[in-house]
Amino acid sequence: MRNRFISQIRSAAVTAFALISLTAAPGKAQTAKPAAKSGIPRMPEGHPDLQGIYDPSTMTTLERLPGDPPVLTKERAEEIQKAEMARRNTDGGKLDPNRPRLPVGGDTSPATSYYDAIERAAGGAVGGFDRLWFNEGTSYTVVDGQIRTSIVIDPPNGRVPPFNAAGQKRNPRGRPAALAAGAGEYDSAKQRPIWERCLLRNAGPPAIPDLFYNDLHQIVQTPDAIMILTEMMHDARTVRMNAQHLDKKIRLWMGDSVGRWEGDTLVIDTTNFNDKTRFRGSSENLHVVERLTRDDKGLLYHFTVEDPETWDRPWTGEMTWVATNEQIFEYACHEGNYALPDILKGARKAEADSAKQ
DSSP, X not given: OOOOOHHHHHHHHHHHTGGGOOOOOBOOOOOOOOOOOSXXXXXXXXXXXXXXXXXXXXXXXXXXOTTOOSEEOHXXXXXXXXXXXXXXXXXXXXXXXXXXXXXXXXXXXXXXXXXXXXXXXXTGGGTOOOGXXXXXXXXXXXXXXXXXXXXXXXXXXXXXXXXXXXXXXXXXXXOOOOOSOSXXXXXXXXXSOTTTTTSOOSOOSSOXXXXXXXXXXXXXXXXXXXEEEETGGGEEEEEEETOOOOOTTOOBTTOEEXXXXXXXXXXXXXEOBOTTTOGGGOOTTOEEEEEEEEOSSEEEEEEEEEOTTTOSSOEEEEEEEEEEOOOOOOOOSSTTOOHHHHHHHHHHHHHHHHHHO
């Protein structure tokens, strides 16, 4: 089964990993984004040609880990990457089918890195995915020569702002889970998160990379429309160029995206979300502005998220999408999936056991 748990466990993983933070020597402060390149390929009408396949997978987390500086030195980044690759290689073989049963509660030994922590939180602690399933990022995202420790660049602390009163009311448990409803989330399949039901995942906007696999994006471009395909769950988003937003009564899973060119930068403005997507606990009033700028290595992806019904201030992130010759293959999420009925069966058993007590 494909990974569908990371949205709920990121906060838990950060907490679990706080004592083993990837603290590094401070780098230089973040600076302005680089100017658009002049030698980039162009479409017949003169706009930059953004078409191709891109790999945004990265070791850079959405939010900065406790104790880390905004950017890493080259030496410290290489040290962390080397240690992480050694951990992955050690766990790189196929699991032994005759291995002994894990203890009750799973592997509770201390995690050795943030990535180890999130793998365990997503099921690895109880015998989940083995290493052959993963295709994680192997390096940090680099923007303007800076090795970033978080995709979020504003607020300056590299953290998504806390929920305001409205956001807390809508997310009473304080976690940014994309649930169709808060209470009763184990009552039926319809109450489970949309990513767990294989309906939508990582397509955006904003397009935040998964930390496990299937991060590739493909762009197909015409003068009137631009399509962005996300490998995870094969979600495809169409950006209508130089158009007006749909009527507010029309609500879409990935919102209504309209695009325009500002010099060599594609600007995508997205509104009209439905009340089911709930990006990181947001409301249907979510507003996302993305900026994609081509350079000789790929794309600079910059985005700003705004929702007064969730956060008291907008927040911004940026990262690189590296051009790649990798292929996007068929994505199958629910074939042979026993997890969803097992989750509901487990909930019913827990309720029955509680009633007996």
